[in-house]
Amino acid sequence: AQSVTQLDSHVSVSEGTPVLLRCNYSSSYSPSLFWYVQHPNKGLQLLLKYTSAATLVKGINGFEAEFKKSETSFHLTKPSAHMSDAAEYFCVVSDRNAGNMLTFGGGTRLMVKP
Amino acid sequence: KAGVTQTPRYLIKTRGQQVTLSCSPISGHRSVSWYQQTPGQGLQFLFEYFSETQRNKGNFPGRFSGRQFSNSRSEMNVSTLELGDSALYLCASSPGLAWTTDTQYFGPGTRLTVL
Numbered sequence: 001a002q003s004v005t006q007l008d009s010h011v012s013v014s015e016g017t018p019v020l021l022r023c024n025y026s027s028s029y030s031p032s033l034f035w036y037v038q039h040p041n042k043g044l045q046l047l048l049k050y051t052s053a054a055t056l057v058k059g060i061n062g063f064e065a066e067f068k069k070s071e072t073s074f075h076l077t078k079p080s081a082h083m084s085d086a087a088e089y090f091c092v093v094s095d096r097n098a099g100n101m102l103t104f105g106g107g108t109r110l111m112v113k114p
Numbered sequence: 115k116a117g118v119t120q121t122p123r124y125l126i127k128t129r130g131q132q133v134t135l136s137c138s139p140i141s142g143h144r145s146v147s148w149y150q151q152t153p154g155q156g157l158q159f160l161f162e163y164f165s166e167t168q169r170n171k172g173n174f175p176g177r178f179s180g181r182q183f184s185n186s187r188s189e190m191n192v193s194t195l196e197l198g199d200s201a202l203y204l205c206a207s208s209p210g211l212a213w214t215t216d217t218q219y220f221g222p223g224t225r226l227t228v229l
Contacts, residue, residue: 043204043220101170104157
């Protein structure tokens, strides 16, 4: 069965400093991996996705993630945090061998201090 | 293009009642997926409909059901409501099946409160 573990439920950074949100996955096949962001009282928005092309994936708003098969990780990074980045972030895996379901991680709440 | 719309946005029901939630996907999208989001369980996949057929189903009891119409609009029904069904129900649409490389676009959700 596939699963996703977001290693930190809360991350706090200062504006202008780097962001690192960690995600580890378990999958029996070559997975597709996604990061979504959810701002308060809004739906989820796709930040980026990995689908077995380049292992370094660039997304919107300056975010990027690197797929590391040997470490089964897909960490999300951004060089410089902005106040508007404060939100909840979800790492998601989909795996054909898992019935084509999308499995969400528990989420990481990112707080950005001025 | 208009985004994914969900109605109603807020709903209050009592235990034992049933409820129907509606989702209109982005024009041209054929897949609609439903998710339940709660503080305790996080985001959980309910089911996916594609071309009026249920293609995938999560681990939820039979009280949760859905359907999709020929115009791709989808409804989700929950019967015999329980307190634990209180949640934000999110709908997402995509051109193709959710597990493919197609991006899913999420609606704002319906907040269901069961008293």
